[in-house]
Amino acid sequence: MADEIELPDEVTLLWGLRETVRRGRKPSLTVADITRAAVEVADAEGLAAVSMARVAAQLGNSTMALYRYVKSKDELLLLMSDAALDGPPNLPDGQDWRTGLTLWAQGLLKMLRRHPWTAQIPISGPPVGPNNLWWFDRALRALGDTGLDEEDKVGVVMGLLTFVHGELRLSTELSKGYVENPEAFSRQYGMALTQVVDAQRFPALSKVIAAGIFEGEVRYDEEVEGEFGLGLFLDGVAAFIERRTERQGY
Amino acid sequence: MADEIELPDEVTLLWGLRETVRRGRKPSLTVADITRAAVEVADAEGLAAVSMARVAAQLGNSTMALYRYVKSKDELLLLMSDAALDGPPNLPDGQDWRTGLTLWAQGLLKMLRRHPWTAQIPISGPPVGPNNLWWFDRALRALGDTGLDEEDKVGVVMGLLTFVHGELRLSTELSKGYVENPEAFSRQYGMALTQVVDAQRFPALSKVIAAGIFEGEVRYDEEVEGEFGLGLFLDGVAAFIERRTERQGY
DNA sequence: GCTCTTAAGCGTAGCTCGTACGCAATTATT
DNA sequence: AATAATTGCGTACGAGCTACGCTTAAGAGC
Structure with a gap:
């Protein structure tokens, strides 16, 4: 009508x-x-x-x-x-929310990494494309049995999306230079930092450099790098769900 | 030498x-x-x-x-x-890590929102600029007394940076359309979704729409929106710190 | 002080891009 | 067949980045 x-x-x-x-x-x-x-x-x-x-x-x-x-x-x-979001990964249904969202985020990242240029396209509005909404729906579905209300679910998924986009922007673009020439990348970067960072202005950073984190094998392994932050975020979501369901006597 | x-x-x-x-x-x-x-x-x-x-x-x-x-x-x-990262916010030292990082992330976001175009500049390599390193150092410093080792600190800060960049990309760019025309934004968006999303293909999403989350007052309040995801992430960091320090008998 | 060397200021021009416009070609309707 | 609507596309214009080379200015050496 x-x-x-x-x-x-x-x-x-x-x-x-x-x-x-x-x-x-x-x-x-x-x-x-x-x-x-x-x-x-x-x-x-x-x-x-x-x-x-x-x-x-x-x-x-x-x-x-x-x-x-x-x-x-x-x-x-x-x-x-x-x-760029084409091709359904078709996540298995019926998982607990955490593995569901983990698979979701990993799948999304994997897909987006196959089209790294997505990070460079300016966003012009809220998601309305079919594939975008499809992914959105899948994430919401993974939160189906958590007892969160709809608004909270949207908040969580938005947070995940935020994280994934940041990951795409930072790690993927960074690792571009890395995969081209790993040794030169980490060696030069470490060197440059030691030359330029003095302990007076950058105390915490120079401690990190002294610990050798940036030298040698920089682990810009995309998988690992993504996992760590994602895990932290999901830990936060777990705490949030617990708080919410407690309060509601769930 | x-x-x-x-x-x-x-x-x-x-x-x-x-x-x-x-x-x-x-x-x-x-x-x-x-x-x-x-x-x-x-x-x-x-x-x-x-x-x-x-x-x-x-x-x-x-x-x-x-x-x-x-x-x-x-x-x-x-x-x-x-x-764009110029101007030291000079965060108060001597806070606990959580308020320190919260202030840090909020300050960074605030600063970046004053220069929204930063999100559109392609990243060409790891951070080497003085201001970038300065911010990095401050975040590491906030984690100073957590007992984390240097590598973990870097991981946490990278995660936060990831999140902030995602936030900048998603919310800021989105809210651009919103502040220009709030009413048309939310009303049109909700309308468009109801027209296009059917319950068959998008079951979870259409439940959200039915709950009216996207209609009326869409709360694209940048502050609030950012807080929520950030809080989740920091909850995760808290859990991580606890795990790490337990294991090390700290 | 005169000359030489070096670097800054900038006009010209070539290439690539996005796209407005208008005409020709093609197809369904009448 | 005539007509109306649409697509295909050649031309052209303006804007952008930047290579090149000439001119101008400032210090260095005598």
């Missing part, structure tokens, strides 16, 4: 709800084609390589043809950021 | 260690001037407005003059990202 409420532009775009037409020349592309091509380019050559011309070339079309399907490059970026 | 080890480019840049010269025309600018001007532009008009020409105009110089001080725009962005 109330179908006539006009949805925002981004929503109709992301859900493929743009009106289908009758008359005129047949489209030779689809929005999905363009998105896929753009993702391919970004995966292979980085987000900086994604220009309208480059994407069009990937598809064998001219640059301007794309603008019949997408209003601007920003729209294309929006599509890409939802497309 | 071992002063002769060549520091990486970025380090000499960020610490102002580029060789001072004798002969030739006197420089009319400094790297600091340029950085300050660029930050002004970004604060006032956003990162997109920061072009070499715009910054030069801000300083009353020509575009190409800047390239005598900075090798590329990327170098300028690097300088900006360290400059």
Whole structure:
């Protein structure tokens, strides 16, 4: 009935709800084609390589043809950021919340690391893309039997998302330099720090450096690094759930 | 003695260690001037407005003059990202670790929110800028009397940094749309979700929507939103410290 | 003080990008 | 067949980064 409420532009775009037409020349592309091509380019050559011309070339079309399907490059970026979450990991249901959320966060991180450029796309609004909402739903589902009310669940999931995005921004981008040249990376970094950090201004930091944390094998192992912080956060969630359910005599 | 080890480019840049010269025309600018001007532009008009020409105009110089001080725009962005952390909040010493870290994270977030464009600058390597290291040091210092070893401290601080960066990326960018038009934001968003989310594919999410979490007053109050996740994380740190110190018979 | 060396200031120009506009080609409707 | 609607795309413009090289200014050596 109330179908006539006009949805925002981004929503109709992301859900493929743009009106289908009758008359005129047949489209030779689809929005999905363009998105896929753009993702391919970004995966292979980085987000900086994604220009309208480059994407069009990937598809064998001219640059301007794309603008019949997408209003601007920003729209294309929006599509890409939802497309990056494609492919359902299909987490096993029926776990306790902690393993559920751990698998969820790890799966999300793994997926996003396959498309590291997502961290560079500016966020333009709350999540509305189907894949984004799909992931959101799965996280909420993992919290299903915790006794938290809906608002708290959203808070927890938002916190997890916050963490995952931070992880993506920091570790992934950092480790880019690391995997290219691990030895030079850690050795040079340690050296540079010792040269520049003096114990007067940076007492705590220079203690860390003295302990040799930054020399030798810097463990920028993405897995390990992510686990640690994630574990801390989930410990916090556990404490929170306990507090909440106690108070409610659960 | 071992002063002769060549520091990486970025380090000499960020610490102002580029060789001072004798002969030739006197420089009319400094790297600091340029950085300050660029930050002004970004604060006032956003990162997109920061072009070499715009910054030069801000300083009353020509575009190409800047390239005598900075090798590329990327170098300028690097300088900006360290400059954004300027101004010591000078956290009170001698607190327990939890209030110390809470103040630290809140102070960092507050500072970064005054320069929201930092989230859009791609990270090119581990932190080496003086201000970055200064903040790092303060966080480590707050963990001084917890009995954690240096490696664990670094892990905790990295986790906090991860969280803060995620917070900056998600909430800050999101709330941009919100403060511009709060009512349209929440109302439209809730509406769009109800139109598009069906209970079959998104069972948990549609329960949340049904509970009215996204309608009405969406509480994108930055303070509150940040506190919640941060509190969860710190709860986790507390549990971690307890575990560690128990095991070591502390 | 004169000359030489070195470095700063900057105009020009080339390349890449995003995209507005308009015309030609193509297809469904009448 | 004629018409209307749409897609494909060539051209063009403005903005951005920056390589190059010339001009200008300031210290160094005599």
